[in-house]
Amino acid sequence: MEHQPAPSTVADDPRARDLLRRAFEATARWPKDFQGFTADLTVNVNGNETSGSVLVKSPREVSVQLSDGDIQKWAQEQLGMIAVHRGPRSFDESDGKYTLTMEEDGHPLGVKLTILGSNSYYRLKDNRITQINRKMAHPGMNPFAFTINVEESAVTKDQKNLTTKYTVYYYSPTDGTLSNVESFTD
Known part of the structure; x- marks a missing residue:
């Protein structure tokens, strides 16, 4: 779901903008001429592994091949x-x-940077986004919220940060009840 900025009476903080811009620019992204790739894929669900392949043609064209249709659908969404x-x-x-x-606020994952109009805030430390917090609501679905903690990252050959391990905590935006936890390593 694409968020659109809402009009705000809160003034933009130039320090926040500079911090987030530096973290954004220090984050690895595929180049504009990205040609895609294929890779072996192993999905572990509660200790049961399923292996197959993934073909990424572009950031919006991802194809997963796994023997279990439900796991394939889930993996396709996540890799997408x-x-x-x-x-x-x-x-x-x-x-x-x-x-x-x-x-x-003295949080160990860094300063809290609020993105007004997107129902999101990040934590930043050492020019890296270390945590993402977001509340979402889609028509026909129950509202949900999640926190992503970045646990590990690598530095690419062009000195950009590439997240390699993170955990997503899904919870109710109304009462904070935890509903699911997923960990990812790539």
């Missing part, structure tokens, strides 16, 4: 989201279009 987030885009096309504010 990863591909979209690794696709080429500018800061201004992404979070830069929103009003940004910052709060230094």
Whole structure:
């Protein structure tokens, strides 16, 4: 779901904008001339592994081949989201279009940077996004929220940060009840 910035009476914080721009620019993304790739894929669901392959033609064209149809559908959705987030885009096309504010609250994952109009906030530390928090509602679906904690990342040959391990915590946006946890390693 594409979020559109909402009008805000809160002033944009230039320090927050600078911090997020630096983290955004230090994040690895595929180049504009990205040619795609194929890879072996292993999905582990509660200790049961299913192996197959994935073909990524572009950030919006991902195909997964697994023997279990339900797991294939799930993997296709997850890898599709990863591909979209690794696709080429500018800061201004992404979070830069929103009003940004910052709060230094002493959290171990870094400063809290709120993206007004997107129902999101990030935590940033050492020019990296270390946590993503978002509340979402789609027509016909129950509202949901999630927190993504970035646990490990690698530095690419061009000195960009590439997330390699993260955990997603899904919860109710109304009462905070945890509904699911998923961990990803690539």
